[in-house]
Amino acid sequence: MTFLLIGWSLMAAQVGGTKSQSSEPADSGQVWGNNLGFEPVGPGDLIYVSVTGSPELSRSSRVTPDGKLTLPLLSTGVTVAGLTPAKIAKAVSTALVMEKVLVDPIVSAEVLEYRSRRISVVGAVRMPGDFQAIGEMRLLDAIARAQGFMPDAGPEVIVSTANRGQGGEAPLHIPIKALLAGKDPSLNVLLQGGEDIRVPEAPKLFIVGNVKMPGSYALTDIEGSSVLKALALSQGVLPFAGKQAFVYRLHASGKREEIPIALRQILHRRAPDFPLQANDILYIPDSPGMRLSATTLEHIAGFGSSV
Known part of the structure; x- marks a missing residue:
């Protein structure tokens, strides 16, 4: 038990003491001891291999394009592509024994960066x-x-x-x-x-007709959208807006339903607000009588003023 404790202490000391001397450091912002290191590795990933009691064998290196790690004193690279850190450690340990570099190495591996x-x-x-x-x-x-x-x-x-x-x-x-x-x-x-x-982008609501700023608006709060909120988005109705509006609603069948809205009553709080859905078209038509009345007044006001 004492031997095991000493062995693990030495391994921890090697991990903490040699990473700063790695041959290829990770990108800035690297967090050592991260939680990413349980996934299989691939080409470009940065791996730190620690061999207890052998600092000359402990280093960080990237997996080569053909999926191998190149380590000191080993004549060939160790194939690691598709392996987890635990299996990488076992593969390196086997390679060290097979090439008679060490008899019973204690190896650990950690992924520093997943490229x-x-x-x-x-x-x-x-x-x-x-x-x-x-x-x-x-x-x-x-x-x-x-x-x-x-x-x-x-x-x-x-x-x-x-x-x-x-x-x-x-x-x-x-x-x-x-x-x-x-x-x-x-x-x-x-x-x-x-x-x-x-x-994903928010669903759109389309407002056209007699409003100050017609156009499409993102519905960031779908459940809370309504006619009054839509009119607020479009800066309100113009003076020529009719008493009635229409909502054109697209159904799953591909057809649009025309829904008449008591616009004037909603504006004066005499009728409940009408909820809107994604992709609704709110159309505010003209009030012909109001437009005609205003046009007549313009002509009357300008009559005889021209030279």
């Missing part, structure tokens, strides 16, 4: 793209690398991996508001590398 397991962030973020899984990285860290959410980001983030959505685990659908609130730490999931993170 073969990129993280992709796409969709409604400021700088979509791919980057390496370096150190311990959580979902919010990945979003921060993408410079944060765009204003038209939808209500959720979708996280999928190679094992999700293909007979394995289902993709994760994480609500953005709850994620940013931070009250549930489990939503800020730990990333292992290889994830595809997608931030």
